[in-house]
Amino acid sequence: MPTRHLGVVLKGYPRLSETFIAQELRELEARGFTLTLFSLRHPxxxxxxPVHDEIRAxxxxxxxxxxxxxxxxxRATLAALRRPAALWATWRLFLSDLVRDFTPNRVRRFGQALVLAAECPPEIEQLYVHFIHTPGSVTRYAARLTGLPWAASAHAKDVWTQPEWEIRAKLADMQWLATCTRANHDYLSALPEGRGKVHLVYHGISFARFPPPPTAPAARDGSDPARPVELLSVGRAVAKKGYDDLLAALATLPAGLSWRLTHIGGGALLAELxxxxxxxxxxxxxxxxxxxxQQEVLAAYRTADLFVLPCKVVDDGDRDGLPNVLMEAQSQAVCCLSTRLSGIPELIEDGVSGVLVEAGDVAALGTELTRLMADPGLRQRLAQAGAARVRSEFAMERGIERLLDCFDPPPPATEAACPVSPSTPH
Known part of the structure; x- marks a missing residue:
């Protein structure tokens, strides 16, 4: 029988930038799961x-x-003392981690785990965490304290900025791990502790929330100052989104090309940008x-001519996985320009369903911006191909079914849980 009452651990809830998590929570509830959410941070x-208001957890x-x-x-510490064997085992695990990562954040993770374990409703059967860095540590300690099994979903920063020793230790302890790009999957499943535990599960998007646009895109080509080409980007103002590269590329565009950029998203680098x-x-x-x-973001997609997201790897290794905003833009038949990074080529076929340049290549980004802005026919062909691809390969329901297979694996005699479908794009 599948687990039906989950304790879901999140770094923060609710968050506008994590629509894919809210969408998943809503679908799990719709499939019969009862959820209790544990958030490490306040909103x-x-x-x-709107999806946040539909979640009952x-x-x-x-x-x-x-x-x-x-x-x-x-109070949580006193409660843990009533289970000395579990507390001692968790304490030794924590000390082992602390020796390698002697930081206040590590201590905070242990304290949060104590509170999670003490306040965990007794009916919870399993812990499930989004992001395996800080939330994963809290969940791992809490699972050891409570004796509950745990599983995880890994995305981008949590995979590529975490030391390998810690990822391996967590993989060894958890039941299974779902991740949203083939690049992540290949890296994690190649680790000895990840063999047989790591499963490729695309988030996808809900086409009920992103129905086809009611009108065809405009044919603006940048030749009329009264009708500039409408560029759009949706994403947090953080280094890995590459917005500094985008601004540098925009500064190289021909003087006679009329355009306007709309950026949607918060973030620490807004003032700097x-x-x-x-x-x-x-x-x-x-x-x-x-x-x-979300409803205002959807309206922005429907007035855009070209969506741009020049993601890149930053100094600490952080990078995007497969940004959901690219799927959202494609669902609205908006041509997308992005970079060959992580899972993005799994969604966008360069020259077929969008355009990709090398991450950090400002000159190439400027060249493709100029070409795509000046050619509305090309944009429309790429946009229509992108819309067809995202609808055939990246529907939310496909990802949810694979995730459900993880929670309810088949008997040992059959294939492993969460198989990657032969039709999964490469």
């Missing part, structure tokens, strides 16, 4: 997506910083709208 977004916010709720941490745009003389051509709810 910071002022808005919510109770949310328990763990102490974001231990000193803020000392009595809660103390606005300053860069001002330095490059681009301020009047760019609208910075900040984070917006």
């Amino acid at each position: 910071t977004d002022l808005e919510r997506h 109770h949310v328990i916010y763990l102490p974001e910083y231990l000193y803020q709720e000392p009595w809660r941490v103390l 606005k300053h860069q745009a001002e330095t490059l003389g681009l301020t009047d051509r760019i609208r910075w709208l900040g984070a917006l709810p």
Whole structure:
């Protein structure tokens, strides 16, 4: 029988930038699961997506910083002392990790795990965590304290910025791990502890929430200043999104080409990017709208001529996996320009269903921006191919079915859980 009451551990909830997680939670509830959410952080977004209001799960916010709720941490510690064997085993595990990662964050993870274990409803049968770095550590300690099995979903930063020793230790402890790109899958499943445990599960998107656009895209080619080509990018203002490269590329475009860029998303680098745009003389051509709810993002897709997301790898190894915003844009028949990075080529076939350039290549990005802006016919052909591909290969329902196979694996005599379908794109 599948697990029916899950404790789901999240870094923060709700978050506008993690629609794919909310979508999954909603679908798990629709398939009969009861969820209790444990969030390591309180929400910071002022808005919510409609899907958040459809999720019925109770949310328990763990102490974001231990000193803020000392009595809660103390009560959890006293509760753990009533299970000395489990506490001692978890303490030894924590100390082993602390020797290798002697940081306050490591101590906070252990404290949060104590609270999670103490406040975990007794009916929970399994813990399941999104992101295997900090949330994964909290879940691993809590699972050891409670004796519950645990599983995980890995995405991007949590895979590529975490030391290999820690990933291997977590893989050894967990039941299974789902990940959303073939690049992640190949890396994680090649680790000895990952063999047979790592499964490729694309998030996909809900076409009920992203139905086909009601009208065909405009035929703007940048020749009329009154009708500039509408560029759109949706993503947090963080280094791995490559927005500094985008601004540098926009500064190289021909003077006679009329365009306007709309950016949707919050992020720590917004002020820095606005300053860069001002330095490059681009301020009047760019609208910075900040984070917006899903219905407003959908409206923006439907007025865009070209979607641009020049993702790249940053110094600490952080990178995107397969950004859902690319699927969302393609679902609205918007031509996409991105980079050959991580799982993006699994979605966009260069020259067939969109255009890809090498990550960090500003000159190539500028060249393709110029070519695509000036040729609405080419944009439309690529956009239609992208829309067909995302609908055939990246429907949310396909990913949910594979995830359900992970929670409810077949008997040992049959194939392993979460098989990668022969039709899964490479």
